[in-house]
Amino acid sequence: xxxxxxxxxxxxxxxxxxxxxxxxxxxxxxxxxxxxxxxxxxxxxxxxxxxxxxxxxxxxxxxxxxxxxxxxxxxxxxxxxxxxxxxxxxxxxxxxxxxxxxxxxxxxxxxxxxxxxxxx
Amino acid sequence: xxxxxxxxxxxxxxxxxxxxxxxxxxxxxxxxxxxxxxxxxxxxxxxxxxxxxxxxxxxxxxxxxxxxxxxxxxxxxxxxxxxxxxxxxxxxxxxxxxxxxxxxxxxxxxxxxxxxxxxxxxxxxxxxxxxxxxxxxxxxxxxxxxxxxxxxxxxxxxxxxxxxxxxxxxxxxxxxxxxxxxxxxxxxxxxxxxxxxxxxxxxxxxxxxxxxxxxxxxxxxxxxxxxxxxxxxxxxxxxxxxxxxxxxxxxxxxxxxxxxxxxxxxxxxxxxxxxxxxxxxxxxxxxxxxxxxxxxxxxxxxxxxxxx
Numbered sequence: 397x398x399x400x401x402x403x404x405x406x407x408x409x410x411x412x413x414x415x416x417x418x419x420x421x422x423x424x425x426x427x428x429x430x431x432x433x434x435x436x437x438x439x440x441x442x443x444x445x446x447x448x449x450x451x452x453x454x455x456x457x458x459x460x461x462x463x464x465x466x467x468x469x470x471x472x473x474x475x476x477x478x479x480x481x482x483x484x485x486x487x488x489x490x491x492x493x494x495x496x497x498x499x500x501x502x503x504x505x506x507x508x509x510x511x512x513x514x515x516x
Numbered sequence: 517x518x519x520x521x522x523x524x525x526x527x528x529x530x531x532x533x534x535x536x537x538x539x540x541x542x543x544x545x546x547x548x549x550x551x552x553x554x555x556x557x558x559x560x561x562x563x564x565x566x567x568x569x570x571x572x573x574x575x576x577x578x579x580x581x582x583x584x585x586x587x588x589x590x591x592x593x594x595x596x597x598x599x600x601x602x603x604x605x606x607x608x609x610x611x612x613x614x615x616x617x618x619x620x621x622x623x624x625x626x627x628x629x630x631x632x633x634x635x636x637x638x639x640x641x642x643x644x645x646x647x648x649x650x651x652x653x654x655x656x657x658x659x660x661x662x663x664x665x666x667x668x669x670x671x672x673x674x675x676x677x678x679x680x681x682x683x684x685x686x687x688x689x690x691x692x693x694x695x696x697x698x699x700x701x702x703x704x705x706x707x708x709x710x711x712x713x714x715x716x717x718x719x720x721x722x723x724x725x726x727x728x729x730x731x732x733x734x735x736x737x738x739x740x741x742x743x744x745x746x747x748x749x750x751x752x753x754x755x756x757x758x759x760x761x762x763x764x765x766x767x768x769x770x771x772x773x774x775x776x777x778x779x780x781x782x783x784x785x786x787x788x789x790x791x792x793x794x795x796x797x798x799x800x801x802x803x804x805x806x807x808x809x810x811x812x813x814x815x816x817x818x819x820x821x822x823x824x
Contacts, residue, residue, distance in 0.1 A: 406563045429524055436524065439557050440531040446556055447538045450545055456668030456689050456777065460786050462548050468566060469559040473788035480791050498534075505526050 408474040409445060409491045417499050424506060441498055448494040452484040544688040607644065607818050615641045616813070619750035623793040627664035627772045635662065639797070642748070645816050646755070649800035650746055657739060657798075659721055664772025665792040666747060667765055668780040674701040674715045684716070686777035697723075697763035698741040717808040718761025719745055719796065720774030725767065744799040744806060747779065748813075751789035755811040756782065757799065782810050 405411045418437050425433045446465075450458055461481075464474050478487045538556070539546045549555060607615075618638060622630055629635065635652050643649045652662045671683050671691040680691040696718070701711040723729060723740050742759040749755065756779050765771050773796050775785055786792050799806055 406560050424523060429521065433524055433527060436527040436531050438560065440527070440534050442556050442560060443531070443534040443538050446545075447534070447541065450542045454668065455544060456670075456780065457786055458542070458544050459548050459688060460781070462545060462552075464788060465559045466552065466554060466562070468563060470563040470566070471788065477786070477788045477791055481786060502527065502530060505530055506523055 405470065407442070407469045408472050409488075412488050412492055413441075413495045417496075418502075421499075421502060421506060437502065440502065441495060444494050444498045445491055448490055449478065449482065449487070452482045452487075452490065453478070454481070454483070457481050547688070607641075609818050611641075612645065612817050615645065616750060616753060619748060619795065622663055623748070623750050623795055625663050627661050629658075629662045638795075642797070645813070646746075646811070647816075648806050650797040651800060652797055654743075654798040654800060655739065657736070659723075659796070660725055661722070661772040662797065663793075663795050665770070666773040666775045666780070666785050666794045666796070667769060667771035667792065668786070669718075669720050669762065669764075669774040669776055671777060672696045672701070672715050672718065672761060674711055675705070675707060676700070686781055689777035692762075696761045698737065698761060701761070713808045714742055714759050714761060716776060716778045717756060717758035718776045719747065719758050719779065720762040720764040721745075721760050721796070722765070722767070722772065723760075723763050744801050744808075746797050746799050746811075747773070747775065747783060747785070748795040748797070749783050749785055749787075749790050750795070750813075751791075751793070752784040752787055753813040754783050755813055757806055757808050757811065759808065 418434070418441075421437070422430050422433055449461070453461055461474075461478075464471070464477065475487065482490075484490045535556075615638070618634070619642075622634065622638065629652065630638065639651050643651075652658060668689065669692070670689050671680060671686075673691060673695050678691075680687055683691070701715045702708070703711055721740070723736060726736065729736060740760045742761065744757065744759055747756050747758070756775075758776065758779055761776070762774065765774050771792070773794065775783065780786060784790060785794060
């Protein structure tokens with residue numbers, strides 16, 4: 397588990413993600429900017445994961461899900477609930493795939509940015 | 517050395533794009549966020565704060581979503597004579613807890629009927645607690661399931677020309693394109709309060725899979741139409757009284773019952789504890805004295821009643 401990003405899991409999906417991948421990306425940042433960078437990355441990850449979950453959750457359950465997240469997004473019971481409520485056959489795999497996709501997009505954008513600077 | 521400040525902008529831009537994409541795709545969720553004045557990052561932030569507080573205090577205060585609940589138990593008190601309170605008073609709190617535990621175990625059983633002894637026991641105990649008769653079989657009629665999973669249904673059209681925006685709440689559920697299987701809710705063309713309440717608190721039951729449906733369809737349809745039933749959500753200690761308003765769900769959905777948006781939300785049918793698992797029973801209410809809506813079973817606990 398990442399020491400910088402998430403010292404302890406604070407969502408029901410933190411424990412299934414390889415946060416070390418984002419740690420590697422953070423190495424590109426100045427020390428004083430790492431905190432801001434990690435917060436922005438977490439926001440991106442959270443949006444993408446909730447987006448993917450809602451994509452596979454019947455519309456009538458959307459506000460129930462959001463109410464649960466608001467009451468305590470760290471509650472593992474949300475994951476159990478999703479395993480039954482979503483139309484996706486493997487909710488953990490969906491979350492992990494979404495995370496990897498966002499990580500890859502972040503990596504690409506930062507790489508493009510870095511190579512662009514190098515050529516200048 | 518790369519300019520990391522510009523890289524921060526790159527991440528922030530990417531993050532904003534994901535946020536915009538979310539808002540465009542999930543407008544029901546977006547409306548929810550707006551109504552609650554929260555954003556997705558607030559989930560994690562609030563959770564971190566709660567966990568930090570919990571590590572200090574050893575407990576987390578969790579809040580429940582507030583819903584506009586019509587409390588049937590209060591209304592029932594007006595109808596009940598003192599004999600019901602005396603009857604419930606004969607139950608001890610321990611016996612009440614035993615009933616709840618048995619209900620919780622029953623709701624987790626595979627879809628179908630309870631063993632006969634258990635069914636009889638729970639019918640009797642629930643009838644005593646609630647103050648009105650509940651039963652798995654009424655007038656010789658029995659659904660294919662007493663225990664099962666209840667899915668969420670859409671609003672139903674109450675009269676020709678009815679539209680979603682004319683309904684009071686939970687509009688995000690949408691409205692079914694056709695009327696319910698048992699017809700319009702209006703009475704002699706009039707949208708009465710009873711008609712409104714029936715649509716608010718309706719159940720969909722699988723009448724189409726009843727073994728005698730094909731041969732007794734006219735009689736059964738008449739009997740089931742707006743038949744009063746009660747869904748017990750033992751995990752949340754909540755019951756909802758409603759009427760049969762539609763047929764379904766289809767067998768391939770792998771859910772045995774359907775509930776109106778009000779039934780699902782106010783009954784917390786899909787809470788993390790419930791996961792849709794419920795017990796559905798008929799109400800024996802020939803005098804029409806049991807109102808539709810929400811019942812907090814804990815309000816009927818003997819110790820609570822004794823204080824009233």
